[in-house]
Amino acid sequence: MGFPHPSHPRETPILSKYFGDAGARTLDGWRARGGYEALQQALATDPVDLQNVVKDSGLRGRGGAGFPTGLKWSFMKPDGKIHYMLCNADESEPGTFKDREIMRWTPHGLVEGVALAAHAIYAETAYIYIRGEFTEPYAHVTRAVEEAYAAGVLGANAMGSGKRVDVHVHRGAGAYICGEETALMNSLEGRRGNPRIKPPFPAVAGLFGKPTTINNVETLATVPYIIKHGAEWYKQFGRADNPKSIGTKLFSVCGNITRPGNYEVALGFPFKDFLYDLCGGPLPGREIKAVIPGGSSVPILTREEAENTIMDYEGMAAAGTLLGSGGVIVFDDKQDMVRQIARLVRFYAHESCAQCTQCREGTAWTLRIMERIRDGEGTAEDIDTLLSIADNMTGKTICVLSDSCATPVVSGLKKFRGEFEARIAANRSMVTVPGAFRATAA
Amino acid sequence: MADAGVNVKTVNLTIEGRPVTVPDGTSILEAAKMAGVLIPHYCYHPGLPVAGVCRMCLVEVEKFPKLAPSCATSVGEGQVVHVHSPKALEARKGVLEFLLINHPLDCPICDQAGECELQDYTFAEGRADSRYREPKRFNPVEDFGGDVLYVQNRCILCTRCVRFMDDVAKDPVLNVSERGDRAFIGKAEGHDLTNPWAGNVVDLCPVGALLSKDFLNKARAWELDRAPSVCTGCSQGCNIVIDTRDNVAVRMRPRPNADVNQYYMCEVGRAGYREFNRRDRVEQPMVRNGHTLRIADWEDAITAAARALAGQRLMVLVSPNLSNETLFLVERLVAHANGQAAFRVDTGDEVALPGVPDLALRSERAANATAARQFGFAQLASAQLSLRDGDALLVVGEQLDGIDVADLDRASTIVHIGTTLPDVLAARANVVLPIANISEEEGTLTNLRGRVQRFLQAKAAPGLARPSWYVMADLLAAAGGEGQYFSPADVFDALSVTHAPFATLSYERLGLLGLPVLSPEIASAEVSG
Numbered sequence: 002m003g004f005p006h007p008s009h010p011r012e013t014p015i016l017s018k019y020f021g022d023a024g025a026r027t028l029d030g031w032r033a034r035g036g037y038e039a040l041q042q043a044l045a046t047d048p049v050d051l052q053n054v055v056k057d058s059g060l061r062g063r064g065g066a067g068f069p070t071g072l073k074w075s076f077m078k079p080d081g082k083i084h085y086m087l088c089n090a091d092e093s094e095p096g097t098f099k100d101r102e103i104m105r106w107t108p109h110g111l112v113e114g115v116a117l118a119a120h121a122i123y124a125e126t127a128y129i130y131i132r133g134e135f136t137e138p139y140a141h142v143t144r145a146v147e148e149a150y151a152a153g154v155l156g157a158n159a160m161g162s163g164k165r166v167d168v169h170v171h172r173g174a175g176a177y178i179c180g181e182e183t184a185l186m187n188s189l190e191g192r193r194g195n196p197r198i199k200p201p202f203p204a205v206a207g208l209f210g211k212p213t214t215i216n217n218v219e220t221l222a223t224v225p226y227i228i229k230h231g232a233e234w235y236k237q238f239g240r241a242d243n244p245k246s247i248g249t250k251l252f253s254v255c256g257n258i259t260r261p262g263n264y265e266v267a268l269g270f271p272f273k274d275f276l277y278d279l280c281g282g283p284l285p286g287r288e289i290k291a292v293i294p295g296g297s298s299v300p301i302l303t304r305e306e307a308e309n310t311i312m313d314y315e316g317m318a319a320a321g322t323l324l325g326s327g328g329v330i331v332f333d334d335k336q337d338m339v340r341q342i343a344r345l346v347r348f349y350a351h352e353s354c355a356q357c358t359q360c361r362e363g364t365a366w367t368l369r370i371m372e373r374i375r376d377g378e379g380t381a382e383d384i385d386t387l388l389s390i391a392d393n394m395t396g397k398t399i400c401v402l403s404d405s406c407a408t409p410v411v412s413g414l415k416k417f418r419g420e421f422e423a424r425i426a427a428n429r430s431m432v433t434v435p436g437a438f439r440a441t442a443a
Numbered sequence: 444m445a446d447a448g449v450n451v452k453t454v455n456l457t458i459e460g461r462p463v464t465v466p467d468g469t470s471i472l473e474a475a476k477m478a479g480v481l482i483p484h485y486c487y488h489p490g491l492p493v494a495g496v497c498r499m500c501l502v503e504v505e506k507f508p509k510l511a512p513s514c515a516t517s518v519g520e521g522q523v524v525h526v527h528s529p530k531a532l533e534a535r536k537g538v539l540e541f542l543l544i545n546h547p548l549d550c551p552i553c554d555q556a557g558e559c560e561l562q563d564y565t566f567a568e569g570r571a572d573s574r575y576r577e578p579k580r581f582n583p584v585e586d587f588g589g590d591v592l593y594v595q596n597r598c599i600l601c602t603r604c605v606r607f608m609d610d611v612a613k614d615p616v617l618n619v620s621e622r623g624d625r626a627f628i629g630k631a632e633g634h635d636l637t638n639p640w641a642g643n644v645v646d647l648c649p650v651g652a653l654l655s656k657d658f659l660n661k662a663r664a665w666e667l668d669r670a671p672s673v674c675t676g677c678s679q680g681c682n683i684v685i686d687t688r689d690n691v692a693v694r695m696r697p698r699p700n701a702d703v704n705q706y707y708m709c710e711v712g713r714a715g716y717r718e719f720n721r722r723d724r725v726e727q728p729m730v731r732n733g734h735t736l737r738i739a740d741w742e743d744a745i746t747a748a749a750r751a752l753a754g755q756r757l758m759v760l761v762s763p764n765l766s767n768e769t770l771f772l773v774e775r776l777v778a779h780a781n782g783q784a785a786f787r788v789d790t791g792d793e794v795a796l797p798g799v800p801d802l803a804l805r806s807e808r809a810a811n812a813t814a815a816r817q818f819g820f821a822q823l824a825s826a827q828l829s830l831r832d833g834d835a836l837l838v839v840g841e842q843l844d845g846i847d848v849a850d851l852d853r854a855s856t857i858v859h860i861g862t863t864l865p866d867v868l869a870a871r872a873n874v875v876l877p878i879a880n881i882s883e884e885e886g887t888l889t890n891l892r893g894r895v896q897r898f899l900q901a902k903a904a905p906g907l908a909r910p911s912w913y914v915m916a917d918l919l920a921a922a923g924g925e926g927q928y929f930s931p932a933d934v935f936d937a938l939s940v941t942h943a944p945f946a947t948l949s950y951e952r953l954g955l956l957g958l959p960v961l962s963p964e965i966a967s968a969e970v971s972g
Contacts, residue, residue, distance in 0.1 A: 176622070178622075193618070193619065198493070198495045198512075198515045350623050350624070351622070351623055352622065352623070353622060353623040353624075354622055355600060355619060355621070355622050355623055355624070355625075355626030356494075356496040356600075357496055357497075357498050358496070358497055358498050358499070358538050358541050358542055358599070358600075359498055359537065359538065359541055361541075361600065361623060361624055361626060362541035362542065362544055362545065362624060363541055364623060364624070365623060365624035366541070366544055366575065366577070369577040370576075370577070373576075373577070380576070382574075386574050389574075392537075393534070393537030393538075393540070393541070396509050396510070397498055397501060397509070397510060397534055397537075398498060399495060399496070
């Protein structure tokens with residue numbers, strides 16, 4: 002945590018160690034805390050060795066998909082082509098705000114990680130694509146990049162290594178979909194932020210059609226520590242019986258919880274202890290009803306399910322959900338799940354890029370039905386229709402926004418169907434005739 | 444795919460149980476076409492970059508974890524593709540339902556009805572009812588400028604129009620504006636769809652969202668008769684379809700031809716159909732009697748024309764929009780009477796379509812000047828015919844716009860073969876013979892690259908007007924020339940015997956897409972071999 006509360010003793014603060022420490026924001030401050038040693042060391046190392054260290058460390062992408070970082074880097078070969086390193090700082094998943102804190106407090110940590118990764122993938126140019134709404138993080142990262150250039154950390158002769166590393170900071174314009182890697186590339190190129198059809202994958206043809214590696218802020222901020230301390234050091238974090246989930250992870254907690262904020266724990270942490278011990282549990286007199294564990298796009302867990310879940314990639318998968326971005330949203334027993342899910346759907350309906358038919362029309366249709374049920378005007382056939390629409394929206398589009406919209410609906414209907422049915426049963430409007438337009442339709 | 448066979452790697456796969464071999468890199472959708480299977484699609488168009496957004500062309504490929512968009516998926520060796528499997532059908536049914544939830548279903552008043560892919564595929568694979576209980580989205584109709592009207596409510600956002608303007612016309616005035624279900628096709632601020640090629644977006648639109656203002660509410664698709672033809676707007680020779688309703692041409696649309704115009708035609712060409720519907724046509728043959736032109740029957744008129752032309756030096760002014768057949772017979776007559784023939788060509792600015800090689804609205808605004816030159820006719824640079832006193836003048840198809848009247852008055856006799864009677868000839872012509880226009884007869888045209896292309900008859904000629912080749916053949920016979928012709932194909936055969944470049948061609952070989960005229964060397968080699 003670090004900010005606004007001190008770290009809990011059961012946390013493992015690596016990335017969050019300097020949260021709340023304004024001194025870490027400057028170049029000198031960062032150097033005084035051991036910063037840029039890893040970059041200095043890395044620039045003198047062969048990229049393949051860097052790729053292997055990261056591969057060996059078991060670090061997986063922290064943006065949500067959990068793809069092994071070292072493996073992703075190893076797709077980049079010294080083929081003489083221009084390569085690009087991209088940092089995805091468009092943290093727009095509802096319930097997630099960990100990258101924001103990294104950029105607010107340790108911008109040099111990110112710049113170091115980005116520069117290091119650029120070297121590791123044979124790139125001379127890196128871009129940090131920051132979410133447009135992040136004004137404060139943008140100011141800190143921009144200042145850090147300026148300082149790094151002034152000090153010769155970046156530029157034609159980065160840290161005196163003779164290697165060129167350029168880092169550019171680019172602000173998004175406020176679209177959720179620009180956090181999708183190929184939409185981000187389109188946006189960066191000055192196009193409409195629409196996801197691209199894959200293949201070709203970014204490692205083959207990414208930004209400006211060139212081989213590109215794109216990583217999340219948290220992933221890149223972690224890399225310097227791994228390079229500095231070695232893969233073996235990093236492997237100590239995590240469940241001993243699960244070598245697939247290694248390292249620490251930042252979890253952003255929000256919703257009906259006593260102490261919301263960012264918590265950094267080693268993967269494999271019990272979710273029950275996390276919710277009740279670290280976060281202080283529900284507010285007095287309340288009880289947790291549901292938890293979304295990894296950002297709004299992942300299936301919802303009931304309290305019972307959440308309490309028996311282990312916080313790592315495999316543990317979440319076993320519970321039928323995903324670790325995702327680590328955005329934990331807690332709902333207590335005072336919350337109306339129909340209303341909450343309708344709100345999530347509203348977000349996706351608003352953010353659909355409108356390319357794929359299923360997503361453009363499906364998200365909006367789902368929203369209209371959800372809001373009708375919420376407003377007490379649902380009908381008996383609505384639940385079946387919702388499930389059928391969700392089925393038509395899943396696995397059929399270019400990106401996963403459509404699936405992400407269907408997920409809370411499907412898991413919500415599965416786990417809180419009673420709330421939906423109660424709303425529908427309370428419908429006091431005219432008796433409906435299946436297959437006919439309702440006289441009271443808003 | 445044009446150079447198939449030359450070291451192109453091929454891939455074998457099975458689509459709907461049909462084995463098919465296609466070049467590597469072909470999309471499943473195109474491979475299916477070759478196998479005779481149409482995979483329903485909206486955003487895919489062979490002339491545009493692949494977008495893969497409508498998700499209509501989803502098919503099941505064995506061993507693939509998910510359904511594959513067939514337009515954006517390349518074929519693989521040994522693939523087994525199911526187009527009509529329950530899973531694929533269910534997915535496409537879902538897409539159709541999504542496309543229709545906000546669609547106004549106003550087919551009865553929609554110009555696209557009857558030739559609408561949304562109708563067709565819904566009929567083939569869609570749901571019979573709708574589960575949509577909410578109010579439909581409504582947006583006003585927008586005038587895109589030029590000839591294009593945008594009916595937003597019917598739009599399925601396939602982005603074909605956007606991609607055409609971006610990548611083919613290279614005039615990126617269209618875009619997708621807004622997100623989610625609020626998205627619509629937007630027009631760049633301060634710009635209109637006035638690009639000379641913009642009308643193609645109406646043809647590209649698979650639904651009734653982009654409409655031609657010119658064609659608006661003129662006809663239902665099922666009332667139209669369609670005939671393959673060739674545009675006469677310039678020397679490019681774009682392949683077209685002439686749509687007629689009750690013997691009136693109502694629109695012209697491009698007919699795909701990879702070697703000439705791909706899928707497109709320009710605005711100038713499109714507007715050309717109006718010329719076919721002129722109401723000031725000459726409908727009967729006429730022969731001068733004193734101060735008046737009197738209606739005559741064809742036999743007398745042809746005899747009178749032959750007599751009027753006999754004995755003097757013959758000067759022929761032909762239109763470069765006449766068919767090869769008619770021009771050929773003019774050449775025969777000129778040779779027989781030892782006369783001369785000349786033609787004039789209108790010109791304008793050349794406007795290329797940047798995304799297609801060698802496609803432009805050509806500066807030479809005539810369909811067959813190439814053939815006129817081939818037949819040795821002289822191209823006039825001015826309005827002067829340079830007639831000598833006592834010459835006989837034969838005008839074939841020429842409108843005589845801006846002609847020097849004093850020049851005309853030197854002619855001792857004037858025979859006019861044309862669709863209309865120009866004012867300057869009303870008091871001067873000795874014989875007037877009415878002919879059909881290009882949409883009313885059959886023949887061939889030679890474009891600027893020497894490609895010979897057939898056009899078929901789209902509608903009936905008015906009154907007693909006869910095809911131009913027919914009238915010329917009769918006149919030639921009456922003047923004592925050789926040859927008997929019963930069809931345009933007969934004329935073409937005679938042409939191919941006497942003119943080496945046409946030697947290997949026939950109507951059958953030309954088909955509806957035409958062939959380039961072979962160079963004399965190759966032609967003679969093929970004939971002797």
